[in-house]
């Protein structure tokens with residue numbers, strides 16, 4: 001994911017100049033003033049490569065770009081892009097979205113994700129109306145232009161995009177944003193979260209992430225690490241709640257050979273393994289008191305001692321911690337040390353719950369569908385309006401993880417090309433479908449019969465009297481509404497008056 005850069009200069013790491021890459025809505029417009037980045041390639045550079053991706057390339061555009069000094073590579077498919085792109089070389093990119101069918105654009109996504117290409121999208125009004133195209137532009141392109149457009153505008157934008165990617169360090173891994181790590185979010189709360197991630201990534205201070213289960217705390221911790229100057233060192237995660245208490249000390253700090261029975265060789269703990277990188281302490285609220293004390297000591301001194309060892313080892317790690325429990329409560333109850341909390345929570349990141357993310361619920365659902373739709377042999381195209389409505393009405397206690405699970409299940413269960421509220425197991429959350437008057441009458445009739453049967457515990461004579469119909473009519477209507485099985489087998493539906501059916 002990448003941001004449009006030349007209206008709002010992209011913040012970069014001190015020194016390394018790696019553009020950040022979290023999703024945000026495109027807000028740039030062609031013709032905005034250039035930043036310094038563009039001037040870096042304004043000189044007579046001979047290695048200005050431009051990858052032009054189009055189903056039907058425009059020869060006059062290619063000729064024009066060549067006349068402007070670009071070494072132009074033309075690709076018509078994702079395979080051709082993969083073949084042409086050298087792993088480390090940076091280049092500008094033009095992707096002509098209007099020349100591809102929307103379904104074919106999906107195949108280009110992996111290429112668009114390549115961080116060494118500064119992409120500019122060409123689009124037309126029809127393509128720009130498509131949410132999938134808008135998502136691709138928002139996530140991966142510096143900017144887009146609506147065709148037709150003057151060549152001079154394209155010159156300006158590709159020069160700018162190229163300038164931005166040349167700011168990369170040659171040794172930055174180009175593929176840090178794997179498919180599974182993509183963080184989707186366009187609502188204000190998520191934009192705020194992305195801004196916070198960018199800011200905290202630049203420092204070494206401990207970060208505390210709080211949020212309900214499944215909101216993306218671990219994803220955020222990884223995003224901070226990957227955007228920090230420590231990105232080339234390890235990111236080590238430890239789930240404090242999942243490791244038995246008696247093993248936690250040795251997991252965290254390691255042990256020397258012979259430290260206890262069974263310690264046949266030295267083991268390096270997770271803290272030490274993260275040296276130079278980031279240590280992610282997940283479910284920190286579950287840390288037992290004993291480990292809280294050791295962790296506090298480590299945070300104060302920057303040194304650890306392996307179990308059974310006598311040597312103090314200096315370890316340089318950046319700490320990120322997370323929990324879904326209320327640590328303020330835990331501190332009040334004496335289950336969590338306040339001094340440790342203040343050490344861990346120098347910077348705080350709050351993950352918004354999914355129900356507070358508005359339109360992102362729908363965007364995420366499509367994102368997940370797109371990612372997992374190959375799980376089904378059926379070509380699933382999207383969601384029914386009532387499925388979308390149900391997603392907005394539902395409370396999402398398990399947040400994004402629950403949404404992923406429901407959509408994945410629905411992909412398997414769906415019997416048509418559109419996922420329904422029932423496929424998501426959210427049938428109760430969509431409002432009544434529109435219905436004709438006769439359907440409404442029928443539904444009301446069924447409800448009245450059900451209520452009368454319930455009131456009279458399936459005594460048909462009394463229910464029929466209540467409803468003002470004969471018992472035979474009631475029996476016939478029950479059949480028509482599929483209610484005969486509700487109370488038992490048919491034979492038993494003709495008992496004498498007063499028969500109780502339970």
Ligand SMILES: Nc1ncnc2c1ncn2[C@@H]1O[C@H](COP(=O)(O)OP(=O)(O)OP(=O)(O)O)[C@@H](O)[C@H]1O
Pocket residue numbers: 180181182183184185211212213214215216217218219220324364400401404
């Ligand atoms: N903004 C997002 N965009 C895309 N995927 C997301 C987003 N947030 C979370 N996810 C996905 O949701 C799942 C849960 O995320 P994660 O494990 O980071 O949550 P968590 O808050 O650590 O959950 P828990 O409290 O249960 O440990 C992961 O598969 C993650 O990739």
Ligand SMILES: [Mg+2]
Pocket residue numbers: 217218282
């Ligand atoms: Mg987690």
